[in-house]
Amino acid sequence: xxTLSYGLLALLTANPLTGYELTQGIKPLWRAGHSQIYPLLxxxxxxxxxxxxxxxxxxxxxxxxYTITEEGISVLQEWVRLPAEPAVxxxxxxxKLYSLWLTEPDEAKALLQRRMEFNRSELQRYNLLIKANExxxxxxxxxxxxKATTFGRYLLLQKRVMAMKASxxxxxxxxxxxxxxxxxxx
Amino acid sequence: xxTLSYGLLALLTANPLTGYELTQGIKPLWRAGHSQIYPLLxxxxxxxxxxxxxxxxxxxxxxxxYTITEEGISVLQEWVRLPAEPAVxxxxxxxKLYSLWLTEPDEAKALLQRRMEFNRSELQRYNLLIKANExxxxxxxxxxxxKATTFGRYLLLQKRVMAMKASxxxxxxxxxxxxxxxxxxx
DNA sequence: GTTGCATATGTAAAAGTAGACATATAGATA
DNA sequence: TATCTATATGTCTACTTTTACATATGCAAC
Numbered sequence: 001x002x003t004l005s006y007g008l009l010a011l012l013t014a015n016p017l018t019g020y021e022l023t024q025g026i027k028p029l030w031r032a033g034h035s036q037i038y039p040l041l042x043x044x045x046x047x048x049x050x051x052x053x054x055x056x057x058x059x060x061x062x063x064x065x066y067t068i069t070e071e072g073i074s075v076l077q078e079w080v081r082l083p084a085e086p087a088v089x090x091x092x093x094x095x096k097l098y099s100l101w102l103t104e105p106d107e108a109k110a111l112l113q114r115r116m117e118f119n120r121s122e123l124q125r126y127n128l129l130i131k132a133n134e135x136x137x138x139x140x141x142x143x144x145x146x147k148a149t150t151f152g153r154y155l156l157l158q159k160r161v162m163a164m165k166a167s168x169x170x171x172x173x174x175x176x177x178x179x180x181x182x183x184x185x186x
Numbered sequence: 187x188x189t190l191s192y193g194l195l196a197l198l199t200a201n202p203l204t205g206y207e208l209t210q211g212i213k214p215l216w217r218a219g220h221s222q223i224y225p226l227l228x229x230x231x232x233x234x235x236x237x238x239x240x241x242x243x244x245x246x247x248x249x250x251x252y253t254i255t256e257e258g259i260s261v262l263q264e265w266v267r268l269p270a271e272p273a274v275x276x277x278x279x280x281x282k283l284y285s286l287w288l289t290e291p292d293e294a295k296a297l298l299q300r301r302m303e304f305n306r307s308e309l310q311r312y313n314l315l316i317k318a319n320e321x322x323x324x325x326x327x328x329x330x331x332x333k334a335t336t337f338g339r340y341l342l343l344q345k346r347v348m349a350m351k352a353s354x355x356x357x358x359x360x361x362x363x364x365x366x367x368x369x370x371x372x
Numbered sequence: 373g374t375t376g377c378a379t380a381t382g383t384a385a386a387a388g389t390a391g392a393c394a395t396a397t398a399g400a401t402a
Numbered sequence: 403t404a405t406c407t408a409t410a411t412g413t414c415t416a417c418t419t420t421t422a423c424a425t426a427t428g429c430a431a432c
Contacts, residue, residue, distance in 0.1 A: 061397070097341050148287065174345070
């Protein structure tokens with residue numbers, strides 16, 4: 001069982017989902033394509049951690065709705081208690097910043113501006129997810145406490161928001177440093 | 187040529203380095219082991235982007251000092267100008283936070299505390315690297331401007347520092363939220 | 373003494389990831 | 403009419419990454 005498998009189990013504790021929905025839903029948490037997810041679902045079903053129900057659809061292709069089993073919850077619980085490995089971050093921008101002296105001022109600025117715009121759109125996306133999670137909290141009549149299923153997601157989404165804000169601040173600051181050192185014509 | 191190859195070229199623009207030094211030096215920028223780096227150096231030498239000089243040592247194993255070629259600088263420059271792909275972040279903690287309701291309060295707190303301590307040690311490491319970069323700036327008589335080779339590293343290290351600080355702030359905040367919802371005995 | 377660490381370079385196997393290929397329907401857009 | 407997007411599930415290949423294996427010396431700790 002790799003990390004992604006446990007992630008799929010984690011998503012399935014909230015509600016039963018199809019492979020397609022898992023592919024969409026895991027995006028804010030982990031980068032993975034459907035070609036990774038479908039085989040893992042099959043292997044976890046063989047292990048007895050999840051089971052599926054086939055739903056026939058006339059307008060769209062048939063789908064499989066996966067549900068986590070008691071055993072699945074149990075192995076997930078054991079895993080969650082284990083210390084988390086350090087995060088793995090791979091960012092091309094690190095190398096491009098390191099080599100920034102090889103670029104022209106407008107290219108350097110464009111590099112940072114593109115990243116900033118991407119971060120801003122990500123931030124918006126996370127804010128929407130936070131709203132959806134708040135709605136779910138109300139719907140379930142939960143309060144903000146550890147045993148509420150919406151609580152962990154609340155923490156997680158705040159983590160992403162704080163990281164995105166920090167990244168945007170960096171871009172703004174770095175663009176400022178660039179403009180200070182090589183003022184644009186105007 | 188993959189991203190890591192360009193990263194190695196980037197490091198080699200600052201000074202000639204051995205494969206071992208590259209393995210150590212790339213750590214703050216990208217996660218990679220020596221088993222990835224040595225084959226890439228061989229392949230880049232075949233392409234003419236770097237060349238090496240063998241240094242015989244009596245007390246330690248012989249080493250190869252790699253230098254970037256004109257052609258290497260040129261391909262790196264072309265690559266740096268291309269837009270940077272979005273960063274890839276894979277953090278187990280995301281899944282563990284999502285499943286936090288499966289844990290006990292002290293386990294949840296320990297999860298965040300361990301991450302916070304790791305982040306703090308990383309922050310210290312980056313602060314040392316910033317000092318070393320400042321020293322290099324002085325040594326070379328450079329000022330903080332784009333064309334100085336220390337400038338990009340200055341930006342990059344600030345990026346890492348800001349990200350680490352944001353992560354530490356998140357951990358502190360999240361531990362606070364946990365304590366609010368399930369106060370510790372005392 | 374021996375275990376572990378730093379230096380130094382490599383290879384091999386296994387696991388994980390990305391991108392394309394494959395199929396099928398419905399609806400929107402060009 | 404053709405292309406694109408969303409839904410829905412799958413496979414296959416190429417590439418990247420991790421972990422272990424392999425060798426060699428000197429030094430410090432136990």
